[in-house]
Amino acid sequence: MPLTCPTAFAPERAAAVTPARRRPWLVAGTFRAPLAALAACGTVLLGVSSSSVRADALDGVLEVRSAYVEVERGVVQLHARIAFPLTQAIRDALRDGVTLAFDIDTRVARDRRFWFDATIVDVTLHRELAYHTVSDRYVVHDVRSGDQESFATLDEALDYLGMVDGWPIMVEPQLIEGERYRISVRAEIRRGKLSSSLRALLFWTNDWHRVSEWYSWSLPT
Numbered sequence: 001m002p003l004t005c006p007t008a009f010a011p012e013r014a015a016a017v018t019p020a021r022r023r024p025w026l027v028a029g030t031f032r033a034p035l036a037a038l039a040a041c042g043t044v045l046l047g048v049s050s051s052s053v054r055a056d057a058l059d060g061v062l063e064v065r066s067a068y069v070e071v072e073r074g075v076v077q078l079h080a081r082i083a084f085p086l087t088q089a090i091r092d093a094l095r096d097g098v099t100l101a102f103d104i105d106t107r108v109a110r111d112r113r114f115w116f117d118a119t120i121v122d123v124t125l126h127r128e129l130a131y132h133t134v135s136d137r138y139v140v141h142d143v144r145s146g147d148q149e150s151f152a153t154l155d156e157a158l159d160y161l162g163m164v165d166g167w168p169i170m171v172e173p174q175l176i177e178g179e180r181y182r183i184s185v186r187a188e189i190r191r192g193k194l195s196s197s198l199r200a201l202l203f204w205t206n207d208w209h210r211v212s213e214w215y216s217w218s219l220p221t
Contacts, residue, residue, distance in 0.1 A: 057093070057208065058189060060085030064215035067164075067185045074172045078106055080164040082187045082212075091154055094131040094138070099192035102127050102161045104185065106169050108219075111180040120181070121170045128192050129157055184216040 067080040084102065094100065108121035126143035137150040138157035151157040175181065191208040 057087060057089035058085055058210040059087055062187060062189065062210055062212045064185050064187055064212055067183075067215050067217070069169070069183060069219070071172055072166070075168045076170045076172060076175075077166045078164055078169050078185070079166065080104065080185055080215075082162040082164070084158045084162055084187065084189060085210075086154065086158055093191075094129065094154070095133075097131075099128050099130045101188075101190050101192040102129060103188040103190070104164055104167075105188065106167075107184045108170060109182050109184070110176070111182060111218075117182065120174055123169055125164065125167055127161060129161065181219040182216055183219050184214045186214045187212040 061083045062085050063083050065081045065083055067078065069076050069078050071077070082104070090100065104125040106121065106123050106125075107119060109117040109119045111117055128141045128143060130139050130141070131137075132139055132150075135150070137152065138154055139148055139150045140157055140160055141148050149160060151160065188209070188211045190210070
């Protein structure tokens, strides 16, 4: 018996019903340096720990603000809105040749009353952000597909990275009718590729990494 998609609901108010062709499922957020500078390098030389530098570089809002899934031709697709931090250290890091990785982790687990939940899906959307000096553009690269988008400003690039629309995470037959599932989404930002010269200089920032809290909701079938 085919599954149906009920109307989506936001945490505080009911969302409008979408056309029958695209009916969202339950939406509920119940859980919700680089060469950055020679100044940063100097700070480390003065004895400040690398963890302090990392915290300063990635300071700011990092959270999944909304998320839901819908079924399109038998494929379960994720839609999400994410806020990534924007600091001067991040801006400097990109202009100094550091590539930053922006990951979206998604898990789907089936509820089990007397045992641990069974993980059905555990996938990650990998995207990278780099600055191209010659074109003076910020370039977002989808690691899996190879697609690229370029932007005139870092703000525009981060806005784009914070939008996930129609990302396929599983197929409908993976869901068993009558079972309950929990979908969880989180965002990560970490240092990616370095030039050979920067690798030698910034070896102490290998764990430059920050992860948001999980944004989770129940998905009845």
